[in-house]
Amino acid sequence: MALIKKGAEANLYLENFSKVLHTAGEGKVIVKHRIKKSYRVPELDEQLRSSRTALEAKLFADAKLAGVPTPIVYEVDRVSMRIVMEFIEGKQVKLVLDKLRPAARRKLCKIIGRQVARLHLAGIVHGDLTTSNMILTRDGKVYFVDFGLGEYNPSLEAKGVDLHLLKRALQSIHFKVTDEAYRAVIAGYMREFGEGAREVIKRVEEIEKRGRYIPKEERAWH
């Protein structure tokens, strides 16, 4: 299997469908394998990998139900700690966002904002909203492909943190277009979320002011 990404908790492999699942199948699949950590006691290691594998698969499915494109999950294996899922062909949003024309960029960001709102309305927070976890397909869909840090959390605070993380990602990776991109994300978010969206946006601002990275004079506390 071809290793395509080695993360902190999981390895991602690209493999043929026919090889992993069924000989009659065609195309490619992604195998996400949560690897054993020798520093943890086996009981805890097993429990964390197993529950996270199951949770992520469930989040993929529920996100899809909420109207957010996610890869189809073909198989969840809590013994080998693997998820086999659809390989989404397209481009990482991280690599295209800066290059798009402004109108196309705004459109893309609005879609992202709308999808984050759909997750939030479904009580899901993504936990790791960065443009490297989003794939733009040829037909203009944006797939969220990693729910490894996601959870079911309906609280206002969790939603605020989620959007805050996305803003942070835009600031660090897409610093040339941050403001424009974030404004479009928020526009898409507010339209989709409807009533209560302002409260979430207000919470994002509040979270920023608790600030890890902001100058002292702009902080809510000293």
Place this chain on the structure above:
Amino acid sequence: MLCLGIEGTAHTFGIGIVGSNGRVLANVSRTYVPEEGGIHPRDAAQFHAANARATLDGALKKAKIGLYDVGLIAFSLGPGLGPCLRTAATAARAIAAWLHVPIIGVNHCIAHVEIGRLTERARDPVTLYVSGGNTQVIAFDAGRYRVFGETLDIPVGNCLDVFAREVGIQHPGGPTVERLAREGKRYINLPYVVKGMDLSFSGLMTEAVRRHRAGADLRDICHSLQETAFAALVEVTERAVAHTENREIMLTGGVAANSRLREMLKLMANERGAKFYVPPMELCADNGAMIAWTGLLMHKHGVKHSLAQTQVRQRFRTDEVDVVWR
């Protein structure tokens, strides 16, 4: 030039004397131990005031120098307990004024990292700093020490201390918990809380105490408490290492004394092909030498503090300091 560093953020009052070549000439400290319960800030501060002179004399004697050989005074500006910080700062101001030498306020957390970089010759480590007062994963990026992950509630050292106290283990609790943990056999499920890059230990502590009251074997609980808390620390550290693509990992702070935590981090470092460093224990715990050394680095790179800038800061954050010396 010789720098005299004064540490007084919590229960340790320390004085270190370090040369600009990085040689530690003296590193003397006295530690306040409460008769019962946790650290009372006012009592700790009174302890510091009462022990300041003796600690200073001890450090000078150890370094075989006189007070007039000192060319720079550094002290812990924060973060820490207000009364303790103010006592150390007052001592620093008094000595600096008496000697007519510059005074520099140092960020305590950054000092932990800098002394480790000095003694371990680490270039750019991801640092796990764990103590009774702080729990942070720190890495240098774009001119500042960034906090990649930290506790959202109590520090891990505090989690262990309070647990120990609640189940009747004598002070200091950490070493006893560690010893009992080695005899523990059964892993009991306890709350494992990692939120993104951040950690939480208050629920873990409460549940561990509750399990003890419910009659579980203390050795098993100690084992499970350590395994759960430390696994979370190692996981967040690993995430920071993966994110920064660093090849060096450093452990510091009082909890660095725990050999199980060291072992776990070393395993993780090996799996990632990274080097693993732990400074000598007297430099992992709160100490004056780290303050002195960081003060020297700042001074050498032109940092000057007016008397007004020496006002202590209880919530002084790691990522507020412009690290001009790197």
